[in-house]
Amino acid sequence: VTKEGKEKDRSILILSFPYSNAAYAYPLPAENSECFLYGLTQLFRQAGGVPRKLRIDNLAAAVVSIRKGGERQYTEAFERFRLHYGFDVQACNPYSGHEKGNVERKVYYTRQHCFVPAPLIEGDEELAEWLHRKMIEDRARPHYEKGRTIEELWQEEQKELLVLPERDLPIFSFHHANVNKYGEVTVDGEALVVHGIPVPNRVLVKKEWDRFMVLSQEGEVYLEAPRPYTKKRRELPWKDILAEWAQKPRVVEYSRFRVYLPEAIRKYFMEQPKQTASRIRGVQKLLERYTVYEIAQWLDKYQRWDLTPHEIGVLMEAKRSEYPAKWEEAYTPSVLVDYETDLHVYDQRLCPSREGGSRA
Template sequence: MLAMPEINYIKHLRENEDLSLSEIARKTGKDWRTVKKYADGDVPTGKIGYRKSGMMVEDGYGEIIDDWLEEDLKVKKKERRTNKVLFEQLQKEHGFPGSYRTVCEYIQHQRPQVKELKAKRYERLEHPPGEAQVDFGNMTIVQNGAYKDIKALILSFPYSNAAFAYPLPAENSECFLESLTRLFHQAGGVPTHLRIDNLTAAVVSIGKRGKRIYTDAFLGFQSHYRFEIQACNPASGHEKGNVEKKVGYTRNNFFVTAPSMEDFEQLAEWLYKQMQKDQKRLHYDKEILIEELWKEDKKCLKVLPSQDLPIFSVSTHKVNKYGEIIVDEEAYVVHKARMKQSLLIKKEWDIFTCFTNDGEILYQESRPYMNKSRVIPWEDILDDWIRKPRSVTYSRHFKHLPTNVQLYLARQKETLQERIIGLKKLLATHTMTEIGEVLSFTNRMDLSPHEVGIILSEKAAYPVKMPEIYTPQVLVNYETDLRLYDQKLFPQAGRSVPIK
């Protein structure tokens, strides 16, 4: 341990002269690790405890073990070295002459102290009402019989522990700002301060001494809604620990069994109601209902502006030789555009629109990520159901089957296993949606899977007639009166024989 004057001098060079650890090490002649320990650590205090002695301390082997224990704390627990591996490595690489028991006793005493020294000590932060934190979370839902990975933006208020969440398809600037606008409306006001980490949707880069360069879109958004930004330091998630925990809480309580989604508006409404219900519980520390504390939080919010800021970005794209433009790394053919023509692309959170320089709309389409999904592994799920048929109706996946397939499986319990086996065979050549369509007729619910397969095969053999869109509407379903032709061909007969 260094003397206190040496420690003070190292801290002076670090704090007042702003020298790097390497520069301090060269100037003082001390080891870089020693300099780091005293430059950035707390001032050491006297301790009464275990007196170190023996070869582990006197010959420097203990310091090597300390370094190895500290390195192992950075990796997963199952990847850390055992006492035996550390002992053998110490023998092989450093010629340790002692026994395995000596190493084990040292590690048993030293490992808790290394953990204590390694662990960062954070101040208990006090958050005044009106301050909020925001972060993204990854969630999974089911849409149209398939898994879909989405994002959820969580806005939490540490004072009351109230939170709001809004689902969105991606983590780009348009989605971030659009969902933040919706969250402000759910909260009924704008937070005084908003703590964020280094989101790529808002931060361009981090300069010296942690100075952030924000995107123009985010700065314009901040100016419009008049909140202050509190940026976290890099790799310092604890500085917004409330929202970090709230992301995990939201996932574990509302998305563990993937909910079904019709569209983002429907899911947002459902999620808002869940977060409102969640406020009817006690605060984890204050022993007061969250909804009561939220009233104090809400009083401190800033008033929403009279009009929301339109959220979109505009960029210029040139049509390539194939008549395509590239949007979000996907190619789209714009038939009305000329090759090498420059188009203005307006990107909103869910759609993009192509304009000419004169403002004419040439093309509009959903952004590519709106239609991305993952197939539910029904074959693997059916394998589990074959082994345990009684668990089918209790399974978390049962509600994601088409309604008709659910009824088909629940109709006859005595043939349930047979029907599950049959469904698995049908999935080899047909989708679960196609099977559900065939079972939409009530009289087919008693058919065996083999008979359902025959109907599916016949349906595939005779494709549905394509819709014909060129016939004028006045001629659709028009029936020709052949008696009019008789009048034209035989006018005399028409006069003598009345046409009925």
Template sequence: MPEVNYIKHLRDNEDLTINEIVKKTGKNWRTVKRYADGEVPLEKLPSSKNGMMYEDGYGEIVDIWLEEDMKLKRKERRTNKKMFEQLRDEHGFMGSYRTVCDYVQYRKPILKEEKNTRYERLEHPPGEAQVDFGNMTVVKDGAYKDIKALIMSFPYSNAGFAYPLPAENSECFLEGLKQLFKQAGGIPTHLRIDNLSAAVVSIGKGTKRTYTDSFLRFQSHYGFEIQACNPASGHEKGNVEKKVGYTRNNLFVLAPEMESFPQLANWLRMKMDEDMNRPHYERGVSIKELLEEDRKQLKPLPITDLPIYSLAEATLNKYGEISMDGEKFVIHKGRIKQTLIIKKEWDSFTCFTNDGEIVYQESRAYMNQTRAIPWQDIMGDWAKKPRSAAYSRFFKYLPERVRVYLTIMPEESKTRIKGIQNLLDKHSLEDIHNILEVENRFERAPHELGYLIEAKQAAYPEKMTESHTPSILLDYQTDLKTYDQKLCPQLDGRVS
């Protein structure tokens, strides 16, 4: 109204023309004409809509379709024509195509506005997620292994999903997100992340960020919105920060044993799913029930997975090596100074020539990195209280036969613990486990096991298997009579 009053004032009191008012106010000519010479606009009264779209319930059906389609990519949404045909064929709609078009044109902006208003009103709207990495420790092959757990939480329901990974690089981050989306059963509407280098190249003013090409490609494929945190502002994704700590304190304080990443991922998924049966900290219902509200807002997963990898170039040095993740790898099929194309996936890498020939494949170096468990110190503590060894958090990490050896004769536990501790100066637990494979060796003293290990290691090495000798020659027996006849015919076949 202030603008309307100003236009009428210029027209009636200052006698300006329509064109002069347009120049002075910058408004559209028709708008100025309507307000300058027309009546004062009245406030609009709410008008009740009528017609079959409103009275017969067809509009409610279209509203549901429009809300569903808002979660999909534009090319996957229903057209007005498709909605009209579906109403006609499946719901007995007798109206016209134009009626459906008019209703969609009227309702679509209203539904969008309602959705935005609803999101602004709620502190944590359903379907919105936060994601972050957490450092965890597991035990693999009798040694510590430091891993990263990528955790995605939904603040509305407090539901969490986790996926184990070996590092925090771009390939691991995107592979983890892909697996978490599958676990959740859909794609979050908004994903809040911090400024991790796997996704963010540089930080600008406010919420301006420059993202990596691989992350933008991933976002475009899965269709979520990014919410970036400000630098050093972990509280902006406080829900997932707490979920990382909760997961570490409840699942990784006693380091779980890991056979492989797929096995650990299955175990972690089962544990996180069990945890959702507990009640929400405020709402009095289970997290799993509230998760269903989140899932109603999730976008559907795309039909095809996005392959996760990155490409780089590497030139062989004078030793025929390339550097990958800080390790040197010899490429026997390559030539000195040859440039190779490296396809890096989260767990492995592949080397190609410019012609597409694969010349080398290997696991990434961090897949096999471990830290030794300090068995010398641990067994020193056990020797002071031998009966406590079986109850130690570390006891389950010993090889199976070593565990049996230490406990099969309780009266000798202290002696055996000290003996194994001394053997570890020269031999590994795996060596001790292997030498105990013969059952009667459980009766041997530790120093006797040491003699047996040294004798086995000093023995002549086993014959190496090879596949180049023709099978007909493997068990060939020389006929000495033939040689005798050739060398000494006068012996008449007798062996000399």
């Protein structure tokens, strides 16, 4: 997905119902145990109930090992989750994707239907709501072989779901971690500084799907913050994209990257069609000194659609080199505000005979 001109990776957990071909999907920032179980909780809520049986592959978030005879050893967290919601689990054989072919096809369909091109998002909550609507709208199409809509078949299948428990199971895990001599604790592979903690030390790390807490052995909270992977974003390669557009200006209108450009720059490119190629090359040059969003903010503020990129660069550089605006402060007594010194008084003191002052 794309947010503020940067790409973010999201894993999509899909729950598919083979009888009706209905499905639900939920976006998550990672594929660990906390995300997997939190995502299942949200999917059960969206479906309005719990499937009686859940067929899964041998993902590490649920399966610890496969014993002789095919018996699975599940993680303690997944086993507790299964007992809370009351469903049975069927694990596929290793390397046997055909045993859950319905959801495998649904993964491919959802990727093509919803994420090509990558959607623009404001936040994860908005993405989850958007994806939920898309999956509901998709149920209006006919089933591929039953001659009825997916929605009609889903209404029948939904009646077979187990009732949701009154309360969701809280999803979190605890891990011990060492504090090194620099006061750092490693969370999700990243060393994070924790202030106010004696070093070296040993602490507890409580992990939820999107946040973590660093706790003392007595439960005192040293740090609470988003998990590091929730912040990771990649810059879109605008220089390469603009280089391609400069060669073929007509593709701008049809490029999948066009929607990711700030509105001001899209308008600037299309304002004078005969100059589109030169403006693209000029903005590409400006990216050596400014970001796409700095250029867009300048255009939004001054509305100078007539200028060449070189002229915009000159004005932006001039604006950058200006002295900052005078700060307002409230410490000077009111009697001294705008007070002007009478230098004649000093002249009388320094040279009384010439300025008519006294020697006293």
